[in-house]
Amino acid sequence: MANISVTTASENLIKAMNEHIIPNQEYLLQGSILDSAVEHLLHRLKGLCDNVDSGPEQFQDHEICFSLRMPNQPNPLQLRVRKATAETDQFQPYQLRYIGQPELGDRTRPTVVRSSINVACTPSVVEFLTELGCRVDFEYINRGYMFRKGRMKITVSKIFKVTPLKPGETFSDPISQSYLVELSVLAATGQDAIGEDMRAFAEQLKPLVHLDKIDFKRLGTLP
Numbered sequence: 001m002a003n004i005s006v007t008t009a010s011e012n013l014i015k016a017m018n019e020h021i022i023p024n025q026e027y028l029l030q031g032s033i034l035d036s037a038v039e040h041l042l043h044r045l046k047g048l049c050d051n052v053d054s055g056p057e058q059f060q061d062h063e064i065c066f067s068l069r070m071p072n073q074p075n076p077l078q079l080r081v082r083k084a085t086a087e088t089d090q091f092q093p094y095q096l097r098y099i100g101q102p103e104l105g106d107r108t109r110p111t112v113v114r115s116s117i118n119v120a121c122t123p124s125v126v127e128f129l130t131e132l133g134c135r136v137d138f139e140y141i142n143r144g145y146m147f148r149k150g151r152m153k154i155t156v157s158k159i160f161k162v163t164p165l166k167p168g169e170t171f172s173d174p175i176s177q178s179y180l181v182e183l184s185v186l187a188a189t190g191q192d193a194i195g196e197d198m199r200a201f202a203e204q205l206k207p208l209v210h211l212d213k214i215d216f217k218r219l220g221t222l223p
Contacts, residue, residue: 022188026099026116027195029183029202029211038156038179041208042145045154048204049147056145059155060086062162063142064126066134075101079134081125085141093120102214109192110199112213116186141172144179149201151194155182181209 033041046055062085067076082095100115144157156179160172183202185194202211 023186027185028112031211060143064139068134110195
């Protein structure tokens, strides 16, 4: 009976992916804004986004990035574990995330497009990945504000470097004097039209912040 259930679940998953039901593509634009100007951007977003009455949602995430070397593969498999650490999110599950390489070949696309798969998991996921042979590349704290505009998610956040002090204790320090601004949509394959909506929305944020496609290969690192 267990084998039948597993087979059925696997078949349903494959069918859903083939029919473009599962959101497995992330459309992304990124930019940055100085600390001294971020309040102006938040005010602009409050006027443009859906959650005007309640204001932006605040968040604080701790993210650990793992890599796993695969036989006969030039690039390692990269996985991310994210945990919401704000007091209001203490019961939120861990999130295991796979992010593919950005598809930057088509210059006509208004946004970066990359594979993205997210699953909720238990706190033991960190131990599980370590047992699999994954190693920690880096970790950081991401703290800021999240807005919604239809299907679009806009985050304005500051990145903090995590430095271990002693077992069970860490110290976080901001890595720059600016905020990272991200405009993203998670959608099923083939919904490229959302990119035009994102570009139109990004135009409304100028000149405060310029959201654009970022070629991380030229920077020598991943986001």
